[in-house]
Amino acid sequence: MYRTAASRLRALKGRTCRRVPARFSSSIAAATTSSSSGGLLNWFTGGQSKSIPPLDFPLPGVALPSSLPDFVEPGKTKITTFPNGLKIASETSVNPAASIGLYVDCEPIYEPPASFGVSHLLERMAFKSTTNRSHLRTVREVEAIGGNVQAAVSREQIGYTFDALKTYVPEMAELLVDCVRNPAFLDWEVNEQLQKMKEEIAEAAKNPHGLLLKAINSAGFSGALANPLLAPRVCTKCFG
Template sequence: MLSAASRTSSRGLHKALGSIAAVRLLAPAASPASPFTTSASAPAAASTAVAHAAKPAKKGGLLSLLFGSAPPPGPPMFEPLPGVAIPPPLTEFKATETVVSTLPNGLRIASENLPGPTASVGLYIDAGSVHETAENSGASHLLERMAFKSTTNRTHFRLIREIEAIGANVMSSASREQIALTADAIRTYVPEVVELLADTVRNSLFHDWEVKEQVDKVRSELAQLQATNPQGLMLEALHSAGYAGALGQPLLAHESSLARLNGQVLYEFVAANYTAPRIVVAAAGVEHEELREVVEPLFGDMPGGTVPETPKSVYVGGDWRMAADSPETHVALGFEFPGGWRNEKDALAVVVLQTLLGGGGSFSAGGPGKGMYSRLYTRVLNQYGMVTSCSAFNSIYNNTGLFGIHATAPSGHAPELVDIMTREFLAVAEPNGVSTEELERAKNACISSIEMNLESRVVVAEDIGRQILTYGHRKPPHEFIARLREVTAADIANVARKIISTPLSMASYGDVVHVPRFDQVAARFS
């Protein structure tokens, strides 16, 4: 259906074409004689028509078609017009730089002064489910939900009203290694935004009724996740089966741990982990000295100390199965990616490999831009009608990561589904398993994704904060892009061989009776 603007444009076009037709009707006839002319003029008209037919057609473009004559020749497009001054070229655009400073207590402030009227500010904290214990398991998940609730200075109602008054957008997220609280607003409100973030992180009250309300919502979300989106559970299951230690701990709070979580548990977790050296205040669209002047009074008195060693995680591999009354069987095969983000060369090859494999659902309303030419689409979804979804995934951490394929098929097709997934893993590890066309398409897709995402201030601020927590500094995007361009087919094959040489992690959900035994699948990769 045409929009209002489209309909208006269409009517204007029809009116213009109608005027042109009227002009042509008033012009002298250049076509064969009308049937209403006298018989005496018919032979002359016929001879005229023959003469016209014998002449070669003139190539006059649209005007020739409308008026029967060619337009006058114009000046060549590659020659400058006489008397028109050509302005000098603009100076080369200089990209903005990330500025980082550190307060005496160890808290880091990082910003990039992007032009524009808006700004994004975030607190990025080196804490997550890897820092939990058996007593506070699930605290990170619940803290994500408890952000921007009551503090010693504001009720939850007042805090929300103040956020609305300045037109800000706030968000919180928790992962296995990091917790983030972000706010976006007009840059003139940066002082108010930073103060709200500081109040939320430093002065949360964790009222029992607010904690209970969020615990009940988490229970409801977990039940809904299992019923409607088992794929979300599969990644949790692979971590539980694949890792011994910190990364094997659940990110999503289990039912058994929810009963133990209360305001006191959350307060103790925050006191132990929210210390100045483990926090980065990152911003995009803010001048650095202005940001520091706002941050220092609000965070300068936070406790310092040293950053504790990251809890150990050992990848061991394993099997996880959950029988369920589901019309489809979900299977995920995963392996360790050793080194994680700090193994930068291989990490970039893994990112390209995931894009190259791609995948998705058996139906997509998109085209090539949505990955329809990725390997799992062309070799799996387009070839096997019983496969309803198949996609590659990765979860990369500071020192390790998981890489794998998740797929679904109707119950009873699990053996064939596992065979297909295994074959695709082995194919990319072959010396000549990836064509130049596939590789270049995947690299271009990765570069395009980076460039387009970094047009958002929210993404820039997040990139700054998370990179400083991981590397200690921010690497500019052009460095990553340059290294992405250097990835070769040999790099893809090498990293694929490294990955499948690690122990297999396998998770299945649904009709798990028909899923092949773990040892049988693992033997395919040995």
């Protein structure tokens, strides 16, 4: 039995060697020579090799970047106030990325009981169609510069942010201002976001942790600070 297996193995090796194309013979020979000279083994063990340069050897024609200093002083925040009351807080950073945020005093603490959840709807309507560009165009412009936009509502303000490289700061500022100041509030977009709001409220009703935090906030604060962040289910019917 062993002799039969050995003979079959030799026959298989013979057929395999005959099927190897001639164009691979040179590479196989080179690999065999490299392995026999100890180049690959020396590379794994950290020794010197004639064919592979050491890892600490600088590559020719490659400019090394300057090393970072041990201490980088944090940027100073500069606050500029315009005659119309608009305040701009700017900070210089060595980071190649830039972040622009626009914060508006439009939050639940300013909502009367009849309009609870308006800020929730405004958050979902952020960066939709404006009087100057469609929602698709907004998405395409953000994608073209590799940016990221986001809107978030807190109990005291709503913030619109735009993150991208510093090169595109003018485009970022123009798009951000247009989306905040010139929303179109198209009927089909509003209805679509209202439906998503209802689904979000239904999911939040199944979250005990979120319900507990909401109850703690209502018990700890009175007046406007006790207003909910999410729109109540009854108010969504009024919006529709």
